[in-house]
Amino acid sequence: MKNYDLNIQDPQDGVAFRKVDVIGCLDSHTVVGFEKSLHSLLDEDVTKLLINLEQLTYISSAGISALMGLTHRLRQRDGELVLLKPTDKVHRVFRTLGFTNIFKIVEDDSEVEASFKG
Amino acid sequence: MKNYDLNIQDPQDGVAFRKVDVIGCLDSHTVVGFEKSLHSLLDEDVTKLLINLEQLTYISSAGISALMGLTHRLRQRDGELVLLKPTDKVHRVFRTLGFTNIFKIVEDDSEVEASFKG
Amino acid sequence: MSLNTPMPDTIDLEIRCPIETRVLSILRNFVTSIAAYVGFNAEETDKIEMAVDEACANVIRHAYKHLGVSPDLPEAEQAEDANAAQCTLRLRLVLGEDFLKIIIIDNGIGMKNRPPGVDSLEEYTERGGTGGLGTYIIKNFMDEVEYDFPEESGTILTMTKYLISTAKSS
Amino acid sequence: MSLNTPMPDTIDLEIRCPIETRVLSILRNFVTSIAAYVGFNAEETDKIEMAVDEACANVIRHAYKHLGVSPDLPEAEQAEDANAAQCTLRLRLVLGEDFLKIIIIDNGIGMKNRPPGVDSLEEYTERGGTGGLGTYIIKNFMDEVEYDFPEESGTILTMTKYLISTAKSS
Numbered sequence: 058m059k060n061y062d063l064n065i066q067d068p069q070d071g072v073a074f075r076k077v078d079v080i081g082c083l084d085s086h087t088v089v090g091f092e093k094s095l096h097s098l099l100d101e102d103v104t105k106l107l108i109n110l111e112q113l114t115y116i117s118s119a120g121i122s123a124l125m126g127l128t129h130r131l132r133q134r135d136g137e138l139v140l141l142k143p144t145d146k147v148h149r150v151f152r153t154l155g156f157t158n159i160f161k162i163v164e165d166d167s168e169v170e171a172s173f174k175g
Numbered sequence: 176m177k178n179y180d181l182n183i184q185d186p187q188d189g190v191a192f193r194k195v196d197v198i199g200c201l202d203s204h205t206v207v208g209f210e211k212s213l214h215s216l217l218d219e220d221v222t223k224l225l226i227n228l229e230q231l232t233y234i235s236s237a238g239i240s241a242l243m244g245l246t247h248r249l250r251q252r253d254g255e256l257v258l259l260k261p262t263d264k265v266h267r268v269f270r271t272l273g274f275t276n277i278f279k280i281v282e283d284d285s286e287v288e289a290s291f292k293g
Numbered sequence: 294m295s296l297n298t299p300m301p302d303t304i305d306l307e308i309r310c311p312i313e314t315r316v317l318s319i320l321r322n323f324v325t326s327i328a329a330y331v332g333f334n335a336e337e338t339d340k341i342e343m344a345v346d347e348a349c350a351n352v353i354r355h356a357y358k359h360l361g362v363s364p365d366l367p368e369a370e371q372a373e374d375a376n377a378a379q380c381t382l383r384l385r386l387v388l389g390e391d392f393l394k395i396i397i398i399d400n401g402i403g404m405k406n407r408p409p410g411v412d413s414l415e416e417y418t419e420r421g422g423t424g425g426l427g428t429y430i431i432k433n434f435m436d437e438v439e440y441d442f443p444e445e446s447g448t449i450l451t452m453t454k455y456l457i458s459t460a461k462s463s
Numbered sequence: 464m465s466l467n468t469p470m471p472d473t474i475d476l477e478i479r480c481p482i483e484t485r486v487l488s489i490l491r492n493f494v495t496s497i498a499a500y501v502g503f504n505a506e507e508t509d510k511i512e513m514a515v516d517e518a519c520a521n522v523i524r525h526a527y528k529h530l531g532v533s534p535d536l537p538e539a540e541q542a543e544d545a546n547a548a549q550c551t552l553r554l555r556l557v558l559g560e561d562f563l564k565i566i567i568i569d570n571g572i573g574m575k576n577r578p579p580g581v582d583s584l585e586e587y588t589e590r591g592g593t594g595g596l597g598t599y600i601i602k603n604f605m606d607e608v609e610y611d612f613p614e615e616s617g618t619i620l621t622m623t624k625y626l627i628s629t630a631k632s633s
């Protein structure tokens with residue numbers, strides 16, 4: 058059973074951010090591949106990163122820590138991480154633990170552009 | 176988690192058979208209650224019995240043997256057992272094991288009346 | 294294969310549960326999600342589910358009846374404490390790339406000198422449709438089935454289903 | 464409560480699994496179906512799922528690292544055969560009428576002299592958001608949490624969730 062997949066969208070003309078879709082679950086098992094892929098992407102000098110959580114069915118502390126790591130790395134280069142449309146289940150985890158105050162979360166595609174500062 | 180329920184419908188004027196709905200699963204655990212209820216019902220001199228399998232999610236050999244037992248007991252008094260609309264999963268089990276040749280199975284409410292012989 | 298030899302590239306799990314029919318639905322749920330994890334489709338998963346249910350129901354109903362532990366016994370003949378009787382039901386699951394092996398182990402009376410299950414549906418109906426269907430289902434729904442009877446006691450049932458199924462009955 | 468004392472009217476199951484992160488999704492599935500069986504709603508089930516995942520991930524990542532068994536170790540430092548190291552992860556589940564007790568047992572290095580988890584989200588971010596969140600989740604998502612450290616070795620984590628939840632964090 059494949060319970061994790063990552064889709065890194067190609068850069069698009071006129072779009073200032075890179076979009077990545079995470080599919081399945083982000084736990085201590087799948088987070089290894091996730092971090093590897095995302096840090097390679099950041100090596101390409103990406104500064105504005107949109108992670109689409111629409112199809113993320115589960116996130117553990119390992120997944121959250123990975124998102125924290127990306128947040129820090131992007132801030133160091135004056136970039137930013139934005140999370141798009143987390144599933145109810147994942148959003149509830151963020152809310153219960155207080156991460157809605159730490160991550161920038163956007164509920165609608167139309168708000169994405171404006172959500173990246175600068 | 177309640178994974179078994181039985182609904183014995185009241186006798187209805189002008190209807191020659193009694194209808195029973197089995198809900199949930201019929202395995203070695205739940206079959207005990209099922210047999211008890213059904214044999215009490217048969218004690219009421221029911222001869223035509225319709226068991227609605229529309230909501231039966233699982234059946235094991237214990238459930239099948241219980242249906243065989245009812246078939247035999249009803250035949251002894253010239254009665255009959257008819258099974259109504261088994262779920263795909265249950266129907267597949269009947270078919271694979273050959274019980275479609277043993278049980279009278281009816282796929283539509285309109286055929287029920289005619290399916291009882293005599 | 295020795296019970297304790299790990300196989301490369303497999304996941305090896307074991308679950309122990311009490312001798313009570315209540316556990317059957319829990320075990321079915323577990324095995325169903327494992328079968329889906331390995332990659333079996335719904336129909337194959339249904340067969341695995343049923344084979345495991347039958348095998349575990351047999352342990353619960355037959356393996357410890359002589360010790361007063363079985364749902365088939367009248368209240369008066371039931372042992373006061375099933376745990377005291379040291380009855381065990383172990384389900385070992387070996388998840389392979391293209392197979393699922395399920396090993397069901399009890400330390401009960403064993404199946405050696407017991408009435409065998411039926412070999413066909415005809416035999417089942419001739420016997421009056423009262424029993425013997427469980428082992429028939431197990432043999433027909435799984436690709437490989439083996440019963441072993443250790444010296445000490447009990448029954449070890451090893452059954453395997455392959456992803457590209459060579460099942461005999463569908 | 465002794466580990467081996469059965470409680471009346473409960474179902475007591477135990478699952479043993481290898482020290483590999485691959486098993487986490489399997490264990491989550493299992494515990495989720497058990498929680499639904501006991502009667503927890505979706506939100507409570509999510510919390511139980513996450514607490515179990517965190518606890519098992521901790522055993523897999525931390526308990527046997529000193530023996531070369533941990534996904535966090537570089538390839539070169541990994542033990543050749545995790546099975547040889549006799550590493551175990553046992554999950555005992557006690558299903559009650561109105562509670563689910565989950566006992567996670569390892570025979571690893573133990574948590575006594577280890578960096579503790581964080582006590583708040585502030586502490587987590589102050590530490591740089593790198594770790595310590597797992598035990599925080601466990602404590603916040605379950606109703607009762609207790610860590611025991613047996614003389615011999617390892618950690619026993621006992622966590623309970625009640626049906627009419629007295630959870631602290633929702």
Ligand SMILES: Nc1ncnc2c1ncn2[C@@H]1O[C@H](COP(=O)(O)OP(=O)(O)O)[C@@H](O)[C@H]1O
Pocket residue numbers: 236347351352355356357399401402403404407408409410411423424425426427428429448
């Ligand atoms: N694990 C077991 N231990 C002891 N006896 C068993 C075990 N499994 C099966 N049996 C014996 O094999 C017989 C056939 O089993 P089965 O085909 O499932 O039919 P049924 O359970 O309906 O009798 C049982 O009646 C029982 O005597």
Ligand SMILES: Nc1ncnc2c1ncn2[C@@H]1O[C@H](COP(=O)(O)OP(=O)(O)O)[C@@H](O)[C@H]1O
Pocket residue numbers: 118517521522525526569571572573574577578579580581593594595596597598599618
């Ligand atoms: N079962 C265990 N055996 C040994 N050490 C453990 C165990 N569980 C947790 N720990 C220790 O507790 C620390 C805190 O765990 P946790 O809060 O989950 O954060 P993290 O795993 O992110 O470090 C771990 O870093 C580890 O040192």
